Amino acid sequence: MNLTETPETSQWPPTHYVFTEKTGPFMNTAPEAWGLAHSLVPLLQQHNQITGYTTLYKMSPNVYRAGFALAAPPVKLPPELSYELFEGGKYSRFVLTGRFSDLPAATGRVFELASKNDWMLRSDWCIENYVTDPRITPEDKNVIEILIPTA
Secondary structure (H helix, E strand, O other), X not given: OEEOOOOEEEEEOOEEEEEEEEEOOHHHHHHHHHHHHHHHHHHHHOOOOEEEEEEEEEEOOEXXXXXXXXXXXXXXXXXOOEEEEEOOEEEEEEEEEOOHHHHXXXXXXXXXXXXXXXXXXXXXXXXXXXXXXXXXXXXXXXXXXXXXXXX
């Protein structure tokens, strides 16, 4: 697994975010949420400019949002999507280069490092930001940012 283990401090900007939300174990909810989200891309793009693919999640309770950053507030949003102006904030950023199947282990390692180093985390959304497009990027070259909210 190719994961940076020394975080960089990052300021996530306010983001127009549309998403599908599922609650429950991530191994079940992530594929369901992304399956629905991807199916709505053609409708969403008819009236909106997607600027990024991003997951927001919380682990207590397990809430998983699969969604898209937009250039502006949404217009004619499909009813299966919700909208929120995500405020962003200060995060510790780690970078995973490789397969999406490495994400569970990489995220576990990030939280292990946070615990071991007594990093102060704030109660907020964790972020997975998909830097590369998996439709055109070789599987082992995907770049995914894992961001955890820091105080």
